[in-house]
Amino acid sequence: MSALVTFDGVALGYGRRTVLSDLSFAVSEGDFLGLVGPNGAGKTTVLRAILGSLPPQRGTLTRAPRLRFGYVPQRDQVDYSFPLKVLDVVLMGRYDRIGLARRPGKDDRDRAMAALEHVGIPELAGRQLKDLSGGQKQRTLIARALVGEPNVLVLDEPTNGMDLVSTTQILGLVRELHERDRLTVIMVSHALNEVANYVERIALVVGGGFRIGSVDEIMTVPVLSEMYGIPVEVDSFNGHRIVLARRFAPGEEASRA
Amino acid sequence: MLDAVLLFRHALYGALVIAVACSVLGVYVVLRRIVFVGAALAQLSSAGIALAMFLSGIGVASGLTGHPVAMALVVTLAGALFFGVEGGGRGPVPPDATIGVAYAVAAAAGILLIAKARSGEAHDIFLQGNILSITLKDTLVLLAVSVPVLLVHLLFYKEFLFVSFDRETARTLGYRVGAWNLFLYLTLGLVIAFAMQFAGVMLVFNFLVLPAVTGLLLARGMGGVFFWSVASAVVAAVIGFTLSVPFDLPTGPAIICISGALALLAWGVRRLRG
Numbered sequence: 321m322s323a324l325v326t327f328d329g330v331a332l333g334y335g336r337r338t339v340l341s342d343l344s345f346a347v348s349e350g351d352f353l354g355l356v357g358p359n360g361a362g363k364t365t366v367l368r369a370i371l372g373s374l375p376p377q378r379g380t381l382t383r384a385p386r387l388r389f390g391y392v393p394q395r396d397q398v399d400y401s402f403p404l405k406v407l408d409v410v411l412m413g414r415y416d417r418i419g420l421a422r423r424p425g426k427d428d429r430d431r432a433m434a435a436l437e438h439v440g441i442p443e444l445a446g447r448q449l450k451d452l453s454g455g456q457k458q459r460t461l462i463a464r465a466l467v468g469e470p471n472v473l474v475l476d477e478p479t480n481g482m483d484l485v486s487t488t489q490i491l492g493l494v495r496e497l498h499e500r501d502r503l504t505v506i507m508v509s510h511a512l513n514e515v516a517n518y519v520e521r522i523a524l525v526v527g528g529g530f531r532i533g534s535v536d537e538i539m540t541v542p543v544l545s546e547m548y549g550i551p552v553e554v555d556s557f558n559g560h561r562i563v564l565a566r567r568f569a570p571g572e573e574a575s576r577a
Numbered sequence: 578m579l580d581a582v583l584l585f586r587h588a589l590y591g592a593l594v595i596a597v598a599c600s601v602l603g604v605y606v607v608l609r610r611i612v613f614v615g616a617a618l619a620q621l622s623s624a625g626i627a628l629a630m631f632l633s634g635i636g637v638a639s640g641l642t643g644h645p646v647a648m649a650l651v652v653t654l655a656g657a658l659f660f661g662v663e664g665g666g667r668g669p670v671p672p673d674a675t676i677g678v679a680y681a682v683a684a685a686a687g688i689l690l691i692a693k694a695r696s697g698e699a700h701d702i703f704l705q706g707n708i709l710s711i712t713l714k715d716t717l718v719l720l721a722v723s724v725p726v727l728l729v730h731l732l733f734y735k736e737f738l739f740v741s742f743d744r745e746t747a748r749t750l751g752y753r754v755g756a757w758n759l760f761l762y763l764t765l766g767l768v769i770a771f772a773m774q775f776a777g778v779m780l781v782f783n784f785l786v787l788p789a790v791t792g793l794l795l796a797r798g799m800g801g802v803f804f805w806s807v808a809s810a811v812v813a814a815v816i817g818f819t820l821s822v823p824f825d826l827p828t829g830p831a832i833i834c835i836s837g838a839l840a841l842l843a844w845g846v847r848r849l850r851g
Contacts, residue, residue: 371749391749402608402742403798412739416750421732448797468750 657766706777
């Protein structure tokens with residue numbers, strides 16, 4: 321598998337403030353990587369560096385030539401007051417291919433419809449984006465990312481604020497896209513339990529620390545306890561891994577404090 | 578009534594040009610939630626005129642002070658540049674507070690400068706404008722500014738829409754979001770600087786906000802929003818103008834009240850539609 325994005329001793333931050341340092345890892349073709357950590361830990365910083373919108377402070381960050389990302393933003397980053405139809409939103413994924421000051425043509429519309437079929441919502445093409453459910457909005461944004469024919473699909477907190485059913489459906493769709501189309505996927509999330517059962521590798525970003533490995537390597541008591549700084553338990557239920565913060569015995573928590 | 582309106586027909590044409598240009602740009606102003614950028618730019622424009630009058634009065638007669646519109650343009654475009662660059666909102670001061678500071682300072686500075694200007698007009702000329710004074714030449718100037726701006730917006734509709742709707746995704750597709758935002762603000766500043774000369778802060782602000790609100794209430798797609806925004810601005814300008822001349826009403830406020838009535842009507846239609 322060839323490397324699409326390679327970090328070599330990279331430090332990332334804003335202005336003079338360094339958020340993460342000494343990052344060395346690669347995202348390879350066919351990867352299914354979960355970028356996981358609590359809010360504010362630096363996931364978005366790593367994501368922006370991968371996407372190329374944040375240059376490294378130190379080190380070398382290389383991207384494969386002609387690398388193209390299909391970006392799915394957090395749902396609340398999109399402004400739903402715009403009266404846009406689903407098809408219009410999906411077409412935006414082709415805007416850079418269409419070119420400056422040119423209008424989408426029939427081919428672009430056909431591809432947008434095909435992308436909607438790919439994510440299972442072709443019947444919603446004419447509906448207003450703002451009228452859709454959370455899961456349908458997310459599928460629309462995934463279709464927009466796919467219509468640009470990306471090498472890498474990048475999803476930023478795709479299940480944030482969703483109920484159990486929608487979360488399962490969206491994560492299932494993403495895994496299906498990875499397995500069926502052999503699409504490289506990077507999924508950013510704060511929900512370790514959700515992501516761990518879908519991705520193949522996990523990059524954990526916690527409190528300025530960074531650790532990357534296979535799900536088996538990361539989902540262990542020593543690694544997670546060290547990264548999160550609290551004792552955790554890792555259990556398995558019907559093949560699903562579950563991480564729990566260890567419950568303290570009465571009095572134990574007070575003595576720790 | 579018609580005779581009276583025909584007497585001021587050039588002013589009506591000028592008002593219509595301002596209405597169309599502002600109501601198109603106003604769709605972005607409202608959707609991007611930057612309505613007070615419009616107000617602040619209009620105030621900056623008026624402060625520019627006041628500055629030109631003040632400097633001219635104390636004998637500083639450069640090219641700029643001799644042409645208040647040129648000074649207004651410089652000050653407004655500087656403001657547009659500032660808001661366009663600062664629009665990201667990552668600084669220590671929230672963007673709306675910056676806009677508020679610019680609005681308050683520009684309004685006060687305009688009043689102070691005009692109070693001390695030897696050739697100044699009444700203060701409320703800045704607020705209300707003097708739309709009836711528009712001549713055929715003024716209308717042609719307004720057209721010369723507005724038509725290229727509208728053509729730019731027609732040509733780059735897809736780009737302006739994308740960076741307004743979802744800037745992060747636009748950035749990942751290689752769009753220089755900051756540059757496009759700046760471009761949008763500069764077109765806005767250009768139209769406001771010229772419109773302000775005749776329409777005043779209040780009417781320019783009205784044309785930037787109310788027609789777009791009407792459009793958003795009535796339309797179900799972006800094309801419809803632009804259509805209803807322009808249509809309601811034109812209707813408000815024609816009715817407001819027609820009523821104000823024979824009944825000796827201030828034209829700007831008459832147009833604004835009609836704009837408000839149309840927005841209210843659109844809200845009613847929206848409620849009836851469910």
